[in-house]
Amino acid sequence: MRSLLLAVLLVGTVHAQPEAGPLTPDVRAALAEEVEVGLHQVLAAWYPRAVDREAGGFLSRFDAEWQPVGDQQKMVVTQARHTWTTAQAAMWTGDPAYAEMSLHGVAFLRDAMWDAEYGGFYWLVTRDGTPIPEGDGPIVKQAYGNAFGIYGLAAAHAATDDDDALALAQEAFGWLDAHAYDPVHGGYFNYLTREGEPLRAGLGRTPPKDQNSSIHILEAFTELYHVWPDPTLRDRIEEMLVLIRDRITVDPGTLTLFSTEDWTPVSYRDSAAAVREANWYYDHVSFGHDVETAYLMLEAAHAIGLDAAPTLAAGQRMLDHSLATGWDPANAGFVEAGYIYADGDPLVVVDATKNWWAQAEGLNTLLLFGDIVPAERARYHDRFVQMWGLIQGYLVDHGRGGWYAGTLDRQPHLREADKGSIWKGPYHNVRALMNVARRLRGEGE
Template sequence: MNPLRQPRPFFGVLGLVGLFLVLSCQEDRTASDSHKNALQGEIETELNHLVKVWYPKTIDTVNGGFWSDFNHRWEKDGEQKKFLVSQARHVWTTATLAQFFHDDSYTEMAAHGYRFLRDRMWDKEQGGFHSLLALEGDSLTVVSKGKSAYGNSFALYGLAAYYKVSKDSSALDLAKKTFAWLEEHAHDSVYGGYFDVLQRDGSWMLDLDENDKGYDNFIRKDWKDQNSSIHLLESFTALYEVWPDALLHKRLEELLVLIRDTIATDKGYLTLHLERDWTPVSFRDSSDTYRKKHFYLDHVSFGHDVETAFLMLEASHRLGITNDSLTARKAQQMVDHALEWGWDEKNGGFYDGGYYRAGGKRSIENRAKVWWTQAEGLNSLLLMAERHPREKPYYALFEKQWTYIRTKLIDHDYGGWYPEGLDTDPSAKTKAKAQIWKANYHNIRSLINVIKMLNGTFDLNEDEG
């Protein structure tokens, strides 16, 4: 036998095995791509349904701005107050949709909302935006007693988005005025950061002992907080994209460092309220009765934690910080902490709130699965999967979160999202689809970001794994 011919059957078997493995891998990739495409299609369909149920239905052509209150059947039902936060969020959403869909009809919707912010909600006497207007007969009246950095941050957010798509210089000018007003009135030049609760003229309330004028949120007057801080970070990020001002850069970086290194704890969650010098406010040593009564002031908010993970990465990216491993690690830690404690492993979805007790003991205090938390969770889970593909099953968790949203949050009869998952609140099926605290920026932003991540056009998904 010719020895040169002996190995040929052996190599032939190997060749067949290799070919089989290659074909199998190709089939696996094809199946995976097909599944991913189907998932993306589902999410794109939901985005289209969600947009159509909100617009143009919510546009108020009578009073300006957007209608606020709709029942579960999407019928106007409620006081229809004009809340700065939801009005500004509509401006941001419609401007963002104009850019995403390349559809000028949404630019005009954003322009409609911008004009309302400019003409009706801006305080022409003392600057800054009013927080709340109410319909009294045929007119709108200011009913808020003070001003809010949180509310003004969303006005800024909407203005920046509208300018980005419209190039209307008057909107950018108003955004600059808003930033200047926040700088003059809300910024703390000694300890950094911003106070949220302000008097109508923008002054602080640190020296006030009695709420004799009915100021809004008087209980929080001496404190700084995570919620206004993270949304100022968010709005400054958006403004810096269209106006790379040196002072704005400084304040954006200041907020990023404060949130990442001070407001976010070593465990990976945000402290809700802090003293002026950033000492955490805690009711841990108070009675259970007192602590539960003030739960909204001191707890672990899993929704804000997963949202902030995204906002910090977005800010770092916009600032142009290269190899920002500190922010990347903290963002991942915050998502991991929420998954480890606040995630429903059986059904999917993030719970609303937990509490760390003395000695490190902890408990879930509110098992509600609030709509906006689920939206932010969807966005951040896929972001972690994109950035850390070799660590933890983030993508599988993202898919489970989408299944939860699709089956427990989306109303497939009337459209829109329930205020809470049906597994934790079956009565959510007949609760309001929209009110002043429930607009659509959380879920529309999440769906747009997820679609971009799935089709490879999102710019924050660098592999850090």
């Protein structure tokens, strides 16, 4: 049944999107088996080859054949994500080798990426751990990077009971809250000096606050709360959840990408076309972030025991908007970006490529909402099954392992592109595949 189901999915995504039908217990079991195979294939592609036994931490960049290439600079986000992923793999498989890899990551975060003089995590270091400054000279730290440091350390403690990992996670939370938290307008400044002074005007042309650092601060704090239910931490989780849900998320159900200090949205809608185009990075609709946030908000609400109803409604609005305006009706999947030129105008897709991580997040969110929103179960489950077919048909490298950086139906040249970089590790797809497998087997209720 498993191979037959997969064949149907692959044919369906190439030519059309037939309705998948209900996810009966037998279908869920067959899909769970496929997903678990896919999960183990992703883990096998990355580990142990990514473990840097010479310089510590993890290697980041691999070519299409999984050969390490380049100077192997190490970003705290990547290092922490590998630490988190191996910790989750240890808990998933029971294999002590993964636990050792996670602690290997903890050691690099502690000994190389943590600033022993001023506190906080460096953003980027050389392969051997020498901090790399910004182009104009100074060391700049990011709340986004520090959040992921917390995230990886908390998971490592959960997997290994390592006290040092928890202690550093707690110290990193204290440093971030003391230096980046904004008690006036709420949330966190993303950019800080090495000493921990927030850059209230932002960094260069980049504004001081944004959705991406905010949603991952929420994610990291939630992970830490599972192993350290501190009351201040809980307050910050609730504050960030409400901020993201009720302020950063705007009509018709999408995230404001960048904001000023007081959370005024940065928008170029009223500018000339050339100005809008030049500033597209700061002002567009990111469907991947929207569907990811729908999940992260619910995860946070559940962790702190908050009434989930308003968060579920907000997340469903984000998912529905993404399906209505950012879904590929031919081969399935969420496209990269859209733009709403004026209130009331229809969204225009400005980048129709489909990156790997947005499909992973979409897979997770579609199954979750299909399971918990009975009125839309058939629609969300259909899209979930179609997404799985897209992933198997156009993202998974069945010969060499791992996932391509984007779907081959839109970007066939990515077949020979790098499999790994400081921005492409296994965190998104491993998390999605684990969550999906658990839920398909009835373990995520």
